[in-house]
Amino acid sequence: MKLVTISISHYVEKVKWALHRAALSYTEESHIPGLHALITLWHTQGRHRATPVLIDGDQVIPDSTAILAHLTTKYGQKWLYAPADALELEERFDRNIGPHTRRFIYQQLFDSGLSVADIFAQDVVPAWQKALLPLVAPVIKEGMIRDMAIHPLAAENSRITFEKEFEFVADRLRDGRPYLCGDQLSAADLAFAALSAPVILPKGYGARLPDPDDAGPEAKAVIEKYRATPAGQFVLRLYREERQKPAKNY
Ligand SMILES: N[C@@H](CCC(=O)N[C@@H](CS)C(=O)NCC(=O)O)C(=O)O
Numbered sequence: 001m002k003l004v005t006i007s008i009s010h011y012v013e014k015v016k017w018a019l020h021r022a023a024l025s026y027t028e029e030s031h032i033p034g035l036h037a038l039i040t041l042w043h044t045q046g047r048h049r050a051t052p053v054l055i056d057g058d059q060v061i062p063d064s065t066a067i068l069a070h071l072t073t074k075y076g077q078k079w080l081y082a083p084a085d086a087l088e089l090e091e092r093f094d095r096n097i098g099p100h101t102r103r104f105i106y107q108q109l110f111d112s113g114l115s116v117a118d119i120f121a122q123d124v125v126p127a128w129q130k131a132l133l134p135l136v137a138p139v140i141k142e143g144m145i146r147d148m149a150i151h152p153l154a155a156e157n158s159r160i161t162f163e164k165e166f167e168f169v170a171d172r173l174r175d176g177r178p179y180l181c182g183d184q185l186s187a188a189d190l191a192f193a194a195l196s197a198p199v200i201l202p203k204g205y206g207a208r209l210p211d212p213d214d215a216g217p218e219a220k221a222v223i224e225k226y227r228a229t230p231a232g233q234f235v236l237r238l239y240r241e242e243r244q245k246p247a248k249n250y
Contacts (some may be wrong), residue, residue, distance in 0.1 A: 001026040002055040004043065006036050007122040007207040011064040011098060014194040016206040017066050018187070022077045023247030026054075029126040033140050034132060036220045065090060068187050080190075083181030089188035096165045097195040100158035103148050105198040105219075107155035112216030116141045120206050162199070166231035175233060185242060192231075193238040199226045202239035 003019070005012040007030040019026055027058075031039055037049045040062065044053065048062035052069065055061075061070050068090070071077040081087055106114075117133040120140070133140075144150060169192060172180055180188040201209050201223055212223045226232045 002030050004036070004039055004053040004055065005030045005051045005124075006033055006120070007124050008119060008209070009051055010102065010195050010197050011050070011094075013197060013206050014064045014190050015052045015054070017190050017243060018071055018077065020206075021079075021242075021245065021247050022071055024071070028124050030122060030126075031216060032120045032125060032129045032136070033143065034040060034136065035129060046090060052181050061144045064191075065094060065187075068190075079184065080187040082184060083186050083188070086181050086186035086188045089180055089193040093165065093188070093191040093195050097162050097192065099148070100108060100162040101196055101198040103150055103158045104155045104162065106144060107152060108219040109210065109215060109220055110141075110150065112219045114127065114210065114215075116144075119210065124207075162196070166196075166226070166229055170230040171235065173230060185238075189238055189242075193235045193243075196226075196231070197239075198233045199223065200232050200235045202236055202243075204239045204243040 001019075001024065003015060003026050005028055007028065016028075029039070031051075036051055040049050040053050041047075043055060043060050044062050052064055052067060053060065054061045054067045056070065056074070059070070061067050065087075068077075068080050070121070072080050115137070117137040120137075120242065121130050121133055132180070146205070169180065179185050180192060185195060195240070197205050199222070201212050212220045227236060
């Protein structure tokens with residue numbers, strides 16, 4: 001299998017986590033933003049631009065949730081959707097967390113002078129694309145601001161939206177359950193932890209995230225604030241205990 005990615009993407013991270021846990025081997029084909037669209041649009045015949053896209057033989061599966069469903073049906077990864085409400089929660093977090101943690105943290109990091117070239121210069125990106133980054137970074141940044149609506153008012157609304165979801169998760173975990181749907185890890189946990197990662201910056205993420213110590217004092221204080229919440233602690237625990245867990249048959 002081949003996974004087409006923008007490597008740092010948190011939706012990509014959700015899929016990498018599931019593939020790792022399922023012990024399914026794959027290669028990652030990673031691109032810088034902009035160039036990624038040539039590849040994703042080509043594979044999906046113009047239907048889908050975003051990453052991740054999974055290529056499995058002659059099957060092309062765009063969208064992280066559809067990819068997890070594919071791993072369940074084709075590769076027997078029943079653990080992903082064993083709890084009845086796992087899919088509903090995954091879709092909820094895809095909507096209420098994914099776009100919002102991303103917009104909020106980019107606003108913070110842009111304010112602290114983040115280097116866009118550095119963020120996307122991941123190990124898996126081909127050298128020729130990395131070499132282009134210093135030249136195209138300003139264009140990428142403009143595209144991000146436009147496509148993700150990264151501006152202070154929208155970022156503030158996004159903060160309110162994902163903080164509500166953090167409260168929702170804290171309420172759910174209050175009865176002492178180890179995972180969001182009870183006793184077993186599911187797609188709901190992967191989605192919540194991976195999509196919250198931009199504001200938690202956990203160790204063990206499947207790409208190089210900014211170091212909180214380099215993020216500037218304001219951004220660093222924000223990360224520490226979210227890490228200290230019950231939902232933040234849950235994300236850190238899942239990364240510590242589950243993200244790198246050796247795969248076995250589930
Ligand atoms: N619903 C999609 C969202 C994927 C998504 O938003 N991907 C972003 C990276 S985090 C992307 O590739 N953006 C570039 C684009 O849309 O062209 C999924 O679950 O896979």
